[in-house]
Amino acid sequence: MARVFNFSAGPATLPEEVLRQAAEEMLDWGGTGQSVMEMSHRGKDFLSIAAAAEADLRELLGVPDYYRVLFLQGGASLQFEMIPMNLLRGRATADYVNTGEWAKKAIKAARGLADVHVAATSEDRSFTYVPAQADWELSTGAAYVHYTANETIGGVEYGWVPQTGDVPLVCDMSSNIVSRPVELTRYGLIYAGAQKNIGPAGLTIVVIRDDLIGVGDPVPPAMLDYATHAKADSMYNTPPTYAIYIAGLVFKRLLATGGLAGAEQRNLAKAGLLYDYLDRSDFYANPVEPADRSRMNVPFTLADSALDADFLAGAAERGLVQLKGHRSVGGMRASLYNAMPIEGVQALVDYLTEFATAKG
Numbered sequence: 001m002a003r004v005f006n007f008s009a010g011p012a013t014l015p016e017e018v019l020r021q022a023a024e025e026m027l028d029w030g031g032t033g034q035s036v037m038e039m040s041h042r043g044k045d046f047l048s049i050a051a052a053a054e055a056d057l058r059e060l061l062g063v064p065d066y067y068r069v070l071f072l073q074g075g076a077s078l079q080f081e082m083i084p085m086n087l088l089r090g091r092a093t094a095d096y097v098n099t100g101e102w103a104k105k106a107i108k109a110a111r112g113l114a115d116v117h118v119a120a121t122s123e124d125r126s127f128t129y130v131p132a133q134a135d136w137e138l139s140t141g142a143a144y145v146h147y148t149a150n151e152t153i154g155g156v157e158y159g160w161v162p163q164t165g166d167v168p169l170v171c172d173m174s175s176n177i178v179s180r181p182v183e184l185t186r187y188g189l190i191y192a193g194a195q196k197n198i199g200p201a202g203l204t205i206v207v208i209r210d211d212l213i214g215v216g217d218p219v220p221p222a223m224l225d226y227a228t229h230a231k232a233d234s235m236y237n238t239p240p241t242y243a244i245y246i247a248g249l250v251f252k253r254l255l256a257t258g259g260l261a262g263a264e265q266r267n268l269a270k271a272g273l274l275y276d277y278l279d280r281s282d283f284y285a286n287p288v289e290p291a292d293r294s295r296m297n298v299p300f301t302l303a304d305s306a307l308d309a310d311f312l313a314g315a316a317e318r319g320l321v322q323l324k325g326h327r328s329v330g331g332m333r334a335s336l337y338n339a340m341p342i343e344g345v346q347a348l349v350d351y352l353t354e355f356a357t358a359k360g
């Protein structure tokens with residue numbers, strides 16, 4: 001069967017070239033006579049794969065040498081807990097900005113561990129915008145400020161980096177990491193699950209400034225302490241080796257196709273194509289403030305939700321899959337991560353047009 005256009009929010013579509021290379025190397029990586037999955041994580045072959053993945057990610061994100069790149073497990077969800085455990089540094093309060101479902105989950109997890117102050121929220125308009133920095137009420141003495149760069153469910157994305165002075169800025173970049181250039185030195189810590197823009201599920205990327213490592217007070221249990229993983233070069237326990245290998249292939253491909261500036265151009269073109277169509281149509285609607293619309297996840301509704309099942313069935317017949325919106329919001333959602341080609345978005349727009357003409 002031909003490959004479909006997969007609009008899943010994650011795990012998500014991966015570059016076909018990467019999958020083909022992985023297939024070619026499946027039984028014999030680099031003349032070793034074995035698959036990467038079968039290699040010892042402490043052997044020189046896998047160590048070279050992990051080192052190249054880290055070096056390439058550093059180059060892509062522009063990571064200075066006073067930051068560490070950690071390859072962890074437990075998803076972004078474990079970071080919701082590790083962040084307060086490590087970054088409170090004996091302080092009581094942490095500031096959070098609430099922009100939707102994922103910010104809420106981060107806040108809920110931190111509440112068990114810190115005195116969470118919600119500095120701003122967009123709940124008043126059903127999380128359809130990013131609260132302007134002028135409206136944030138940051139607390140004095142906060143240990144850090146946390147925000148969610150892209151709300152995967154609501155389809156809301158920051159187009160700017162918050163100013164927090166000397167207070168470390170912490171960002172959940174799960175659903176937009178490596179989709180656009182980033183000013184990394186504005187952050188104390190960024191984190192992301194790999195399963196959207198980077199590779200298979202099971203790998204979590206953390207980039208953390210040196211002065212925020214090993215300062216947990218009280219000291220967290222070993223596996224939850226960034227210092228443990230930094231000291232052991234992310235090999236304290238067995239890392240997700242195959243996921244790191246695929247991530248490395250994705251990073252190489254990004255570097256070869258214009259880095260993050262190239263990715264941003266492609267993502268702007270794809271998102272523009274879809275939003276322009278949605279805005280011209282009376283049949284479909286997207287509720288998000290135009291300036292804060294996500295380039296990665298585009299939620300939209302049909303004029304009549306009774307047509308949803310029909311719409312999805314017709315889409316699947318055309319090889320356009322995983323368009324059903326998140327159960328908490330309903331409607332549709334098209335995720336346009338780096339690996340979604342513009343041909344996929346054009347095929348979606350063609351189908352949207354055809355469906356609206358037939359049913360509108």
Ligand SMILES: Cc1ncc(COP(=O)(O)O)c(C=O)c1O
Binds near residue numbers: 076151
């Ligand atoms: C923005 C955001 N944060 C956190 C998570 C949770 O990630 P994980 O399932 O890797 O724990 C997700 C998952 O979709 C997400 O989109």
